[in-house]
Amino acid sequence: MSGWRLCDYEAAARERLAPAHYDYFAGGAGEEITLRANVAAFDRLALVPRVLRGAGRPETGVTLLGCRASMPVLIAPTAFHRLADPQGERATARAAAAAETIMIVSMAATVAVEEVGAAAPGATLWFQLYVQPDLAFTERIVRRAESAGCRALVVTADSPVMGVRRRDIRNRFLDLPAHLHCENLRDGPGGPVRPIAMWPELSWEHLAVLRRMTDLPIVVKGVTHPADARLAIEHGAAAIMVSNHGGRQLDGVPTAIDLLPEIVAEVAGPDGSTVPVLVDGGVRRGTDVVKALALGAAAVAVGRPVLWGLAAGGEPGVAGVLGLLRAEVEQAMTLCGCAGVGDLTPDMVRSVVPPC
Numbered sequence: 001m002s003g004w005r006l007c008d009y010e011a012a013a014r015e016r017l018a019p020a021h022y023d024y025f026a027g028g029a030g031e032e033i034t035l036r037a038n039v040a041a042f043d044r045l046a047l048v049p050r051v052l053r054g055a056g057r058p059e060t061g062v063t064l065l066g067c068r069a070s071m072p073v074l075i076a077p078t079a080f081h082r083l084a085d086p087q088g089e090r091a092t093a094r095a096a097a098a099a100e101t102i103m104i105v106s107m108a109a110t111v112a113v114e115e116v117g118a119a120a121p122g123a124t125l126w127f128q129l130y131v132q133p134d135l136a137f138t139e140r141i142v143r144r145a146e147s148a149g150c151r152a153l154v155v156t157a158d159s160p161v162m163g164v165r166r167r168d169i170r171n172r173f174l175d176l177p178a179h180l181h182c183e184n185l186r187d188g189p190g191g192p193v194r195p196i197a198m199w200p201e202l203s204w205e206h207l208a209v210l211r212r213m214t215d216l217p218i219v220v221k222g223v224t225h226p227a228d229a230r231l232a233i234e235h236g237a238a239a240i241m242v243s244n245h246g247g248r249q250l251d252g253v254p255t256a257i258d259l260l261p262e263i264v265a266e267v268a269g270p271d272g273s274t275v276p277v278l279v280d281g282g283v284r285r286g287t288d289v290v291k292a293l294a295l296g297a298a299a300v301a302v303g304r305p306v307l308w309g310l311a312a313g314g315e316p317g318v319a320g321v322l323g324l325l326r327a328e329v330e331q332a333m334t335l336c337g338c339a340g341v342g343d344l345t346p347d348m349v350r351s352v353v354p355p356c
C-alpha cells in the first residue's frame with residue numbers, strides 16, 4: 001500500500017464498509033460544524049521552519065506517563081473495530097505494537113480488553129472508561145483493564161449523554177449486528193452484555209473516587225474549557241486530553257487545536273512544571289502533528305484515520321496509516337530544523353488567512 005495517502009485509505013474504507021457503518025465512523029453531531037472545523041483548523045495554521053540548525057535526523061519519540069512511544073501520535077479510543085475488520089481491536093493493537101505507539105482501547109471495544117492485550121503482547125495499551133453509575137461494575141472493569149496490562153485510564157468527560165448523530169438516525173443505525181458485542185460490558189465470561197450508560201450525573205467527585213480506586217494514572221479526555229483543565233489537575237489527573245470527541249458530541253465547540261494554547265497556558269505551573277496536554281480531532285498529516293506539538297501538545301491522537309486503515313486493509317492497513325504518519329512527522333520535523341519534539345515552539349506557528 002506504499003504511495004497511499006490518508007485520503008486513499010478513507011476512500012478504500014468507504015468502498016468496503018456498509019454505508020451505515022461508514023457514516024457511523026465518519027459522522028459527527030448536529031450540523032457537523034465542529035467535525036468539519038477540526039480538519040479545516042489545521043489548514044489555517046502555517047509552519048515557520050528554522051534553518052541551518054544542523055539538527056540531523058530527528059528523534060520523533062516521546063514518553064507519556066512513563067510509556068514510550070516511537071512517535072507523538074497515539075491511537076484515540078474508538079468503538080466497534082469489528083465493524084471494520086473481523087479481527088477488530090486485535091488487529092489495531094498488533095499494528096500499534098509494531099509501530100511502537102500507544103493504543104487507547106475503547107470501553108466500547110468489540111474485543112475484550114484481556115483479548116486485545118493477549119493478541120498483541122508488545123503493545124502499550126491505555127484503557128478508555130465511560131464511568132458507569134454502577135460503581136461496583138466500574139471498579140470491576142478498572143480491575144480488568146489493570147490485569148490486562150493497561151498502563152493508564154482515560155476517563156471520557158464530554159459525554160454526559162450521546163451526541164445527536166443525524167446520519168445514524170437517518171440510517172437507523174441503533175445496534176451492532178447480532179454477532180458483535182461490547183465485550184468489556186459483559187458481566188463475567190459468557191455473561192450478559194450491559195448497555196453502556198452515558199451518565200449525566202458524572203462529576204469531579206467521581207474522578208476523586210476513581211483516583212482512590214486505582215494507582216493507574218488518569219487522563220481526563222474531552223476538556224475544552226481552561227477552567228476544567230485546572231479542575232482536572234486539582235482532582236488528580238496525570239494528563240489532559242483536549243478534545244471535542246471528533247465533533248461527535250456538542251456541535252459548535254471550537255476545534256481542539258484552537259483551544260490548545262489557552263489550556264497549555266492554564267496548566268503550566270509557576271515553576272515550569274506541567275502535566276502533559278494531549279489533543280485530538282482532525283489530525284490528518286504529519287504537519288498537523290508538528291503544529292499541535294509546536295502549540296504545546298505533548299502528543300496527538302488519531303481516531304478516524306485508524307478506522308480507515310483497519311477497514312481498508314486490516315492490521316496491515318492500520319500499519320500503513322501509522323507508518324505514513326510517522327514518515328510525515330519525521331519529514332516535517334526535519335524540514336523545521338528540529339532534532340526532537342522539544343525543539344518545536346509556538347513561534348513556529350502562524351495563523352494565516354486561507355487563500356481565496
Ligand SMILES: Cc1cc2nc3c(=O)[nH]c(=O)nc-3n(C[C@H](O)[C@H](O)[C@H](O)COP(=O)(O)O)c2cc1C
Pocket residue numbers: 024025026038076077078079106107108128156221243244245246247248280281282283301302303304305
Ligand atoms: C467511530 C468513533 C467512535 C468513537 N468512540 C469513542 C469511544 O468509545 N470513547 C471515546 O472516548 N471516544 C470515542 N471517539 C472519539 C475519539 O476518541 C476521538 O476523540 C476522535 O475520533 C478524534 O477525532 P478524529 O477522528 O478526527 O481523529 C470515537 C470517535 C469515532 C470517530
Ligand SMILES: O=C(O)C(=O)c1ccccc1
Pocket residue numbers: 079108196245248
Ligand atoms: O460513538 C462514539 O463516539 C462513542 O463515543 C461511543 C460511545 C458509546 C458506545 C459506542 C460509541
